[in-house]
Amino acid sequence: MSAAISLKGVSKGFLDGERYREVFVDFDLAVAPGEIVAVCGPSGSGKSTLLNLVAGLLVVDGGLLNLRHGGVDYPLHTLDEAARGAVRRRLVGYVFQFFNLIPTLNVLENVRFPLALNDRDDLLPQARERLATLGLADRLDAFPDQLSGGERQRVAIARALAHEPPIVLADEPTGNLDAGNSEQVADMLWSEVERLGCVLLVATHSEAIAERAHRVVELGR
Ligand SMILES: Nc1ncnc2c1ncn2[C@@H]1O[C@H](COP(=O)(O)OP(=O)(O)O)[C@@H](O)[C@H]1O
Ligand SMILES: [Mg+2]
Structure with a gap:
């Protein structure tokens, strides 16, 4: 089966003052449909950069x-930025490390937002x-x-997950939670991802999360 996500010979770096710093050099990754992959590595190794590339928020060099x-x-x-945005809205669900909820919208309105963007109120x-499954009905x-x-x-x-995207990206989704909440959030994320059969690419420092993945991709420094 062909990959849901495929990176071939990818390079990506950033200008750090005058200097160009490489984060990825000739980087390959193929993720199959339905695969759950943990992206591990020390801070600064490129976990967020990888997720942002897959989301089309950043572009490969x-x-x-x-x-x-x-x-x-x-x-x-x-693709240009507008076209990448259109792909992202439809194909990608992103769980950010710091939640990134819209502060002026309530819980239901936050969750409806991607449905409105995709014209998928159905x-x-x-x-x-x-x-309700996530314990938020009230x-x-x-x-x-x-x-x-x-x-x-x-x-x-x-x-x-609202628009039931084929690709879910989660950037240290339990990084700001205590152990009890981490496990509960991971349980819920996993069961929904498995139910929908989507790809999950999860950046994490947690051994417990990495152990739940089908595969671990270790990024170096
Ligand atoms: N927008 C940016 N501008 C400049 N440097 C960046 C930017 N985003 C990431 N970097 C650099 O790229 C490297 C990888 O960062 P990041 O992907 O955030 O790592 P991680 O998520 O693994 O901690 C770091 O050296 C970071 O400073
Ligand atoms: Mg990061």
Whole structure:
């Protein structure tokens, strides 16, 4: 089966003052549909950069980065920002490390946001059901600043999955949670990802999270 995510010979770096610092050199990665991959490595090794490349928020400096869904290829390295944004809205759900919920929207409105962007309000019943599964049924009217860290992360998961994207990216999703909440959030993320059969690329420092993945990609420095 062809890969859902494919990077070939990818290079990516950043200008650090006058100096260009390489983060990826001739980097290859292929992720199969439905695969759960943990991206590990020390701080600064490029975990977030990799997720942001796959999301089309960043562009490769060289090489190929292809997403594939429904028999269609989306070669992100050839697309401009607007086209990458369109691909991201439809194909990608992103769970950010610091939740990135919209502070002026309540829980339900945050989760509806990707549905509105994708014109997929037909998925609202499933999104509501997922919020209930995530233990948030009685928090739908709450605003992000009224929620605990664990609750915010569960809302972020519900939002990332609302449009049922084939690719879910999670950047240290338990990095700001205590052990109990981490395990609960991971349980919920895993069970939803497995139920939907989507790819999960999860950047993490947690051994416990890495052990749950089908495969670990270790980034060096
Ligand atoms: N927007 C940026 N501008 C300049 N340097 C960046 C930028 N994003 C990341 N970097 C650098 O790229 C390297 C990898 O960063 P990052 O992907 O955030 O690592 P990780 O998520 O593994 O901690 C670091 O050296 C970081 O300073
Ligand atoms: Mg990071």
